[in-house]
Amino acid sequence: TQLLEQSPQFLSIQEGENLTVYCNSSSVFSSLQWYRQEPGEGPVLLVTVVTGGEVKKLKRLTFQFGDARKDSSLHITAAQPGDTGLYLCAGARRTGANNLFFGTGTRLTVIP
Amino acid sequence: DVKVTQSSRYLVKRTGEKVFLECVQDMDHENMFWYRQDPGLGLRLIYFSYDVKMKEKGDIPEGYSVSREKKERFSLILESASTNQTSMYLCASSVDSSGANVLTFGAGSRLTVL
Numbered sequence: 001t002q003l004l005e006q007s008p009q010f011l012s013i014q015e016g017e018n019l020t021v022y023c024n025s026s027s028v029f030s031s032l033q034w035y036r037q038e039p040g041e042g043p044v045l046l047v048t049v050v051t052g053g054e055v056k057k058l059k060r061l062t063f064q065f066g067d068a069r070k071d072s073s074l075h076i077t078a079a080q081p082g083d084t085g086l087y088l089c090a091g092a093r094r095t096g097a098n099n100l101f102f103g104t105g106t107r108l109t110v111i112p
Numbered sequence: 113d114v115k116v117t118q119s120s121r122y123l124v125k126r127t128g129e130k131v132f133l134e135c136v137q138d139m140d141h142e143n144m145f146w147y148r149q150d151p152g153l154g155l156r157l158i159y160f161s162y163d164v165k166m167k168e169k170g171d172i173p174e175g176y177s178v179s180r181e182k183k184e185r186f187s188l189i190l191e192s193a194s195t196n197q198t199s200m201y202l203c204a205s206s207v208d209s210s211g212a213n214v215l216t217f218g219a220g221s222r223l224t225v226l
Contacts, residue, residue: 009152033214042116042202042217043155088154092213100213102147102155 003027004091004103012109013079021074021106023089030092032065032072033100037086079110115139118203118218125225131190133221135203142207144186145170145215146178149200158201161186193225 007022031050035043047056049065049072056063062075076083089103119134137144143162147155157170159178167178175197179187190197200222204215
């Protein structure tokens with residue numbers, strides 16, 4: 001059973017379009033992270049959201065943590081080919097070294 | 113630039129062979145992790161270590177073992193490789209164990225078992 005479900009699993013869009021990726025759970029998280037993984041590389045942290053309802057912006061990327069801290073979304077405005085990659089959400093549920101649960105991932109392709 | 117380095121990017125092994133995957137970090141992080149990544153399944157934790165010579169099982173430890181003799185090095189061992197262990201293996205490290213762990217990943221080791 002996956003603790004974190006991401007949707008959609010695959011997304012292929014034209015350059016310049018907007019998109020939203022969702023990360024949902026029935027569990028409450030103390031914080032949530034988003035990573036992007038480019039082909040042939042490991043995931044790289046984009047952002048951490050901590051407070052319910054929090055919104056963070058990173059240039060064209062907007063991240064939101066749900067009020068109940070069970071879900072999150074990533075919105076990309078005017079997507080570019082450089083946004084292509086696998087987007088992973090990861091929720092933290094408890095203290096300690098092993099406290100991250102990863103989502104199933106969304107593979108985004110932005111076509112020039 | 114801080115780094116997690118996985119020495120082998122691509123390996124091809126035969127069923128029954130012993131496989132070593134090495135990971136080194138230069139950030140003096142206490143925590144190190146081994147994940148495997150398979151399409152549609154996300155990242156699944158195999159083992160992690162929070163200190164030298166300490167190790168804890170993750171979600172899918174069967175068929176794997178680990179070694180952490182030095183703080184900077186965390187090795188994943190497949191005693192007898194099987195075809196269902198064909199996968200991408202990702203090593204990561206982190207420093208914060210009290211709150212939200214932020215992981216720094218290596219580039220991955222793609223293992224094919226024939």
